[in-house]
Amino acid sequence: MISYFLARRYLLASRREAQVGVVALAAFLGLALGVAALVVSLALLAGFQTHVRSRLLSETPHLLVTPAGRGVFHDADRVGGRIAEVSGVVSVSPVARGRIWVSMGRDAAPAEVVGREKTKGLVLDVAQARPLGIVPGETVTLVSSRSRLSPLGPIPIVSTMQVTGLAPASTGRRAAEASLPLDEARRLFALGPDGATGYEVFLKDAAHPGKAAAAVAAALGPSVAVTTWEEQNRALVLALRLERFVLFAAVFLIVIVAGLNLAATSAVLAATRAGDAAVLSVLGASPKAVERVFRAAGGGVGVAGTFFGLAIGVAAAFVLGGFGLVPLPAQLYGLGHAPFRVDALDVLVVGILSVLWSFVAAAIPARTAARQPAVEALRGV
Amino acid sequence: MVSETAPLLVAEGLAKGFGSGEGRVEIFRDVSLRVLAGDLLAITGPSGCGKSTLLHLFAGLDTPDAGRVALEGADWAALAPAPRAALRGAGVGFVFQFHHLLPELTAEENVALPLFLAGRPEEVGRREAREVLDRVGLLGRAGAFPRTLSGGERQRVAIARAVVRRPGLLLCDEPTGSLDAAHAARVFDLLASVAKERAGAAIIVTHDPEWARRCATIKLLGEEGLSDVARSAFPAVSGGQTVV
Ligand SMILES: Nc1ncnc2c1ncn2[C@@H]1O[C@H](COP(=O)(O)OP(=O)(O)O)[C@@H](O)[C@H]1O
Ligand SMILES: [Mg+2]
Numbered sequence: 111m112i113s114y115f116l117a118r119r120y121l122l123a124s125r126r127e128a129q130v131g132v133v134a135l136a137a138f139l140g141l142a143l144g145v146a147a148l149v150v151s152l153a154l155l156a157g158f159q160t161h162v163r164s165r166l167l168s169e170t171p172h173l174l175v176t177p178a179g180r181g182v183f184h185d186a187d188r189v190g191g192r193i194a195e196v197s198g199v200v201s202v203s204p205v206a207r208g209r210i211w212v213s214m215g216r217d218a219a220p221a222e223v224v225g226r227e228k229t230k231g232l233v234l235d236v237a238q239a240r241p242l243g244i245v246p247g248e249t250v251t252l253v254s255s256r257s258r259l260s261p262l263g264p265i266p267i268v269s270t271m272q273v274t275g276l277a278p279a280s281t282g283r284r285a286a287e288a289s290l291p292l293d294e295a296r297r298l299f300a301l302g303p304d305g306a307t308g309y310e311v312f313l314k315d316a317a318h319p320g321k322a323a324a325a326v327a328a329a330l331g332p333s334v335a336v337t338t339w340e341e342q343n344r345a346l347v348l349a350l351r352l353e354r355f356v357l358f359a360a361v362f363l364i365v366i367v368a369g370l371n372l373a374a375t376s377a378v379l380a381a382t383r384a385g386d387a388a389v390l391s392v393l394g395a396s397p398k399a400v401e402r403v404f405r406a407a408g409g410g411v412g413v414a415g416t417f418f419g420l421a422i423g424v425a426a427a428f429v430l431g432g433f434g435l436v437p438l439p440a441q442l443y444g445l446g447h448a449p450f451r452v453d454a455l456d457v458l459v460v461g462i463l464s465v466l467w468s469f470v471a472a473a474i475p476a477r478t479a480a481r482q483p484a485v486e487a488l489r490g491v
Numbered sequence: 492m493v494s495e496t497a498p499l500l501v502a503e504g505l506a507k508g509f510g511s512g513e514g515r516v517e518i519f520r521d522v523s524l525r526v527l528a529g530d531l532l533a534i535t536g537p538s539g540c541g542k543s544t545l546l547h548l549f550a551g552l553d554t555p556d557a558g559r560v561a562l563e564g565a566d567w568a569a570l571a572p573a574p575r576a577a578l579r580g581a582g583v584g585f586v587f588q589f590h591h592l593l594p595e596l597t598a599e600e601n602v603a604l605p606l607f608l609a610g611r612p613e614e615v616g617r618r619e620a621r622e623v624l625d626r627v628g629l630l631g632r633a634g635a636f637p638r639t640l641s642g643g644e645r646q647r648v649a650i651a652r653a654v655v656r657r658p659g660l661l662l663c664d665e666p667t668g669s670l671d672a673a674h675a676a677r678v679f680d681l682l683a684s685v686a687k688e689r690a691g692a693a694i695i696v697t698h699d700p701e702w703a704r705r706c707a708t709i710k711l712l713g714e715e716g717l718s719d720v721a722r723s724a725f726p727a728v729s730g731g732q733t734v735v
Contacts (some may be wrong), residue, residue, distance in 0.1 A: 119595035222515040389591045391551065391651070393605045394580015396573045485553045488587070489543070 114424035137371030141415030142146035142362035149423025157449030170339040171310035185304040206295035210455035211253040225295020231274030235286035254298040369471040376408030376472040380479030388487035413467020500526040502645040504558035504646040521716040530692040533706035542696040584653030588665035590645035592637040643674035654689040661690035
């Protein structure tokens, strides 16, 4: 294409020409830096988000099946069995969830607890243990809000248990939760030997829980509610998505500003080559063709700057992540150093937007240049 | 005898002035001209009488205040920018007083530029450009950049570029104006012969009677339009021969 042929010659020649060269170099470096910054920040964010999501997924059941009303599941309902038959379901386990008082000496505090089959002993969340000064190994009394009848009348159900451990604060998705063995929870909440307040379901494909959720809901009918892990953590999932968008928009501003330098490049080139533009129209170039030449020159710098920036950004992300060069306080994030994850789609989107913007920015002065009457320039030269 | 062939260029009642209000200057009015295939026409007149302006009107680069210009039957004023550019590229060759070569392109690329702009493949453009460069005696300098060429050589490259598409009309604006006498003579002779081979007709603008005298027809541009001038009014100064 003649416009790229000429644009390339202009830019190569501009190395020897102060006005064009300086502006083109500034535009090139500015865009490269902006693009690199965008790639690195997105890689850092993707690294963190992957980390947060995987922690969420390890803490949260992929699906939670609960009675639609206030009822309780029993074995006779065959709910667990029917969930297990849905395709994509890997495991189903009953849970008993409720609220109790944890009492230690003279103090007591309310606590959410969940009973699971596999849990051994009582594990309190640090947020629950701290106000009461509880350390592992101590024995606490759990007082249920349910009561049983005794010869003396109804008395609360209580249980005395040793605290076997403290769980680190969870990813912040919802209230702190203590866990204890399922049978103990059933006793505390008077659910009977086979009662459950819900079923926790794990799926083969945790990333897309919607289809399995619909299949489970269809299999069980309207008497149950099915929530996915994304719905259980709606606020966090939304925040992650928003964070990504906000970061992208903020850092892309750098690219936009850098792109304006391309407009300057194209304008300076057009100003110093007004005579050439006139000659081109004498030789049969339409105004559109002349415009294309100057736009290609600005856009060409944009393409070069974008690719250079992408290369720097990807390389920096790999180096920073691979060698763990950005240390983090471990207790804050559960990570020794900042994770970087280069997402191919991010790189592609950044590249395409940057190149498109370059051509848009270069187009405006190019159009102005192409509309100058050729005769003026011919007389001037 | 009236020629049977349709005229290449028809200009009727052209008028042009610049500026507005108090500062308005009328350059010329009532300029009419017909150029037929094979014509070699000189337009002469003192500096500033509007010769360049008139050529710009002929090439559709500027619009007249009155009158009309048609090239190969097509009225410039009736054409949209794209077909106008296409007609100019195919139908008009232009040689300026200064070469106006693009400094970033080699001689060969400069000559091929009109072909590139017309969408010819690069190989074809370069081959045809070399043929024409050979014709103007510069094949050996095909790869040279304009800054390394002498003034005469640059002007020969510019001539090659003007005729590479075999235009119907070759317009030359003081083509030897920037050269010393010896080079000017060589370039003028070359221009005249190349024009005859590769262009339908040629108009050569010059304020120098020496060159005007060598053309078949001579017109003098004044405020009231073009008037015929007899060749005998331009006595040979340095013994150059007439090209017809
Ligand atoms: N854009 C313009 N604005 C004002 N005056 C102009 C403009 N272009 C040309 N002129 C005037 O028109 C006259 C003719 O110019 P030109 O065609 O270049 O003359 P020539 O080629 O015969 O020397 C000159 O007096 C010049 O100053
Ligand atoms: Mg002139």
